[in-house]
Amino acid sequence: MKDTNQRTNRLSIAALFFVVVIILGFLTLRKPTFEFKVPINQALEQVLSFEDEMTQEAATEIVTNNVGGYQFVDIRNPYEFAKGHIETAINISRKDLLASKNVAFFDQMSKDSVTVILYGYDQSEANGSWMMLKQLGYQNVKILLGGFGYYSGETYDMFSESEIPQYLVEEPKYDFAALMDKLSDGSSAIKSENNNTEVVIPERKKKKSKVEGGC
Amino acid sequence: MNLKYSLLAAILVLLGFVLLILPAKEQLSETNPEVLQYELGEVTHFISVDKVAERIINQDPTLLLIDVRMADDYLKYSLPGAENIPLEDILNPDWADLLGQIDRDIVFYSNADVYAEQAWMFARRKGYKNLFVMQGGLNNWFGTIIKPIEPTETSSAKDIETYRFRKAASIYFCGGQAVVSEANPQDAIVITRKKKKSKVEGGC
Amino acid sequence: MGPLISRGIIGSEWDLVIAILIGFAFGFILESSGFSSSRKLAGVFYGYDFVVLKVFFTAAIVAMIGLLYFSYLGWIDINLVFVNPTFITSSIVGGIIMGVGFISGGYCPGTSFCGAAIGKIDAMVFTGGMFIGILIFSEAFPLFENLYNSGNLGSVKITETLGISAPLFVFIVILVAIPLFYIVTKIEKKIKKVNY
């Protein structure tokens, strides 16, 4: 009888063990702190729509006229920030973008429906952080085209004759195909010159000796 | 019925039922945002144009260049060996085989690095690995590799070394078409040779 | 997280150690459940002992449920779990041949190892027969080759074949299995006990 009892326990223990493992699994299942709230297709559409890109003109307008409802966030490191930044900006370096106090800040901004404008030294520097925040569901985040470099005038080329604003970095700076054509001709010329000198030098020497002999 | 069997049956039914009513997990295959944030924060995903040039010149088979610009731009000019996936098409499942090659380093590039980084972000979120962005894109490529800026005399030895590499790379990348137009240079040689001859003669 | 070896979390140098340990547990459980006795195994076909069916289905259900939970909890990447490819014709023909072999020999490969380990001569002979069978198969492979490769459906899952979700399928299996266990226990009691 004792034996039977023992077996009873074994089956139940095994079955309960299975359940306990699964329950433990659920208890320890760490809900990911961050989840992409925007589906990937929708996020791509948002990026392609360009509607979250803020131009330098608009940014200057906001700063000079002190327009409400906007908050500039400088995502460069504190050292760069200290050297110079947009007057009303606060500093959240991009490494600490998702630190809890910064997440709380972004939550607050989105609650107050304040538009956050991210900027780095150039557009590329803030691009990753901007996409990250957008895909995490912060829809009130925009990115400053050209970044602080253009804003401060450091990377502004006064002599540029181009009609296209210089902060649109994705515009080609050269006509690649034409330039390549030109350069390949040019370089072949260089090459042939090299060939020349190689070929000519021995000839020259020979001639020299001949001439010398002649003299 | 025996209690232990009822218990087992109840457990199995319960577990099966819980499984049935668990909310479906959709984004299972997507990369965790924290992983992406780490990579963005540490900037591990950028690769310099010099590195890319070096790998192209060495004909590194593990390098796969992806041009994320429009097909038109790609057809006009693209880096040697690059494949074209326009940014808006990056999520197309047709590219799964191309992007899923784990033994290759996949380098995205566009005119600058903004679109390329966006493509990187989406592909990375989808779970592809070994993805990189060419720093500065084609504008940087042309500004450094194709038209390298000559270092000043005060430049460090390293800068001069870089310049030499870029100059050599420039000749490599531009020389590809020079081979085709072989006839003209030969003519040029003849002409220059003549000139030189006359010079020598004049010298005497 | 898992499968640990496919993900390279456990190095391949541990492979064989793990193989022996898992095999050890497998052998121990099979033998302890009575799978080393051919007459106990054959009982399932004559209704006097349904131990095979009970063990087999309980194990399959537990593993099915476990895999789905593990997958849900993110402990195992279900896509990395090997799914035996389905070659429908060769599967069916092979299954029929194995069925005849089962009722004739009273063992299947795993259980014959168990039987052989505890000194059942018939199990050893069965294992020997299996060696010869595989040898015959490999020698006559050109004969079987067409059959072997016919009806290839790829690595399909039953849920894809039936077009229902995995949890629903498992739930149905559980709901079928429990009354089945109950019925076979009733049958077992009715049919004359066989001494073996």
Added chain:
Amino acid sequence: MKSDQKERSKKYFNPYFGGVLLGLLLLLTFYITGRGLGASGAVKSTVVTAVHAVTPEFAEHSHYLSKFISDDNHPMNNWLVFEALGILAGAFLSGALSGRLKLKVEHSPKITSKRRLIFAAFGGLLFGIGSQLGRGCTSGAALSGMASLATSGFIAMITIFGTAYVFAYLFRKNWI
């Protein structure tokens, strides 16, 4: 004393307990290796290795065997052989603990040992052929296949047990 031993030799696991344990083991195996359990593969590897060792030219000539010689270094082959060794050891230990270690031929009292052995050899032979054709045996194809929800696992399970039930009547003398 003797009756005590007999008593102990009957002491099998409760089938459901064995089933739950086996299921958990199978789950663990999936978790660690990404594959289920198997048995017939071990025999195949052994055959391949043995034939290759004895008559290498024959093995390379044989279409089927050569298929496996080429990937002889495939870890799964060795894996299954080691697993089979583990099965032998585990079963031996279990048998020893329950006092079931005994050299004997198990058969129905109605038939002779010789007949039982002939049928066992025949069954093994068929299982050898069938397991190759069906890409796995009851443990490899049916049990592990069912657990991973592979269609082939369910086909194997239904056909193996279905056929055995169909032919059960013919072989009844051997067992009852």
